[in-house]
Amino acid sequence: MRPSLLAPVLLLAACAPDASESTAARAAVSGLAPRAASPAPAAQPSWPDLPDFADPRRFMDLDSLQWPRVEAPRPADMQARLAALGIVPVRGTVGGERTGESVRDYHLVDFSGDGTPDVIYQGPPYAMNDGELGTYEGTRLRMWQVRGGRAVEVLDRPTAMQRIYRAQAGAPLRFRAIQYGCCADPAWTMEYYAPYEGGGAVRYSPHARIGGTVALVWPARFWSAPRRFRVNSAGLTLRSGPEIGAGEEWSGWEGHGNALAEYAAGARGIAIAERADATGRVWWFALMDGRTPPRAAMRDDDPAAPVPLDRLGWISSRFLTEEP
Structure with missing residues (x-):
């Protein structure tokens, strides 16, 4: 289930880099450093190195793409174009009817920057299992780089592209x-993907992952600049709202009210807003650094993920120490 604030809104996602994007972040896309086919965890020297975090309203806008604004002109026969590249949409017969991936969900976008339109599929996830077509919840993102007139698949993930950043031409x-x-799970994950070279192709791996929940209360007013901090208490709780609340049974952490995670002293984060509750306690809306993980959480991180999970929520400012 998705709350109305998080429901995909069709907005333009192609953009020049934000003025706030760091020099290191821009350099990461202006040239590809050779990496292994299975990349090691990405370094985060200037965490959070996110091109939209310094613009809070834009950061919180969980939008989706308007494909006509970012894709190359579509050929008259998209099916024939895909076939010429060696791409066969996943289709099968269910109940006597032909169904599966639609060519409408295939798009030509030069994501590699070499001047040749590449191919992106974003749509319902289908798969053939023992000759039978199966479908699953959510969205599937597949990307193929076109090289020498053939398509090389470089990404296949159960996710949906929201926003594109291109540092410079080429x-x-x-x-x-x-x-x-999946299946009414209240959690969502935002991932920032950066390119790397693997097997002679442009491939992608997340360099930042952010976890949130449908119960998250978003701030309405923001500071003029983010504030970095560390936890100085023996234990401090990240919550879905700026209060100690009961939380909702279906979307909460059983037995923990509106808590999302519990952090030990030394955990670090960065905040962009604050709000006081009815008792006068001041809460900061924070992004907690996954490199200083919680000691307990409603949602466990994936040990196989390439980078640790940062978490969004509200944390009491009473036991936080600001850092430069």
Whole structure:
């Protein structure tokens, strides 16, 4: 289930890099450093190195793409174009009817920056299992780089591309994607993908992952600049709202009210807003650094993920120490 604030809104996602984007972040896309086919965890020397975090309203806008604004002109026969590249949409017969991936969900976008339109599929996830067509919840993102007239698949993920960042002409794009939980799972994950070279092709791996929940209360007013901090208490709780509340049974952490995670002293984060509750306690809306993980949480991180999960929520400012 998705709250109305998080429901995809069709907005333009192609953009020049934000003025706030760091020099290091721009350099990461202006040239590709050779990396192994299975990349090691990405370094985060200037965490959070996110091109939209310094613009809070834009950061919180979980939008989706308007494909006509970012894709190359579509050929008259898209099916024939895909076939010429060696791409066969996943289709099968269910109940006597032919169904599966639609060519409408295939798009030509030069994500590699080499001047040749590449191919992106974003749509319902289908798969053939023992000759039978199966479908699953959510969205599937597949990307193929076109090289020498043939398509090389470089990404296949259960996620949806939201926003595209291109640093300069001729550079591979970076993008942000959102993955909603399956089967009424209240959790969602935002991922920022950066390019790397693997097997002679432009491939992608997340360099930042942010976890949130449908119960998250978003701030309405923001500071003029973010504030970095560390926890100085023996234990401090990240919550879905700026109060100690009961939370909702279906979307909460059983037995923990509106808590999302519990952090020990030394945990670090960065905040962009504050709000006081009815008792006068001041809460900061914060992004907690996954490199200083919680000691307990409603949602466990994926140990196989390439980078640790940062978490969004509200944390009491009473036991926080600001850092430069």
